Amino acid sequence: MMPCRTLRKSAAPAAERDAVAECALELRRIGDKADLRQRILNLIAKLFCPKT
Structure with a gap:
């Protein structure tokens, strides 16, 4: 005979x-903080290092 398997509970406590x-x-x-920081850095880079 095969041993019985126990069923996993689907709902977490x-x-x-x-x-x-x-x-x-x-x-x-x-x-969100990392995204805001990256957006600020991109803005600063765009202002101080404009591509010509």
Whole structure:
């Protein structure tokens, strides 16, 4: 006979979902800051190093 497999739970516990959501939010904030920094650098480069 083959041993029985245990089924994985499809729904994560509430604490785990909260942790994942908080992590995603924090990564989004980091990405937004990096994007803003890059946009500012691009603007400065465009102002001080115009291509002729």
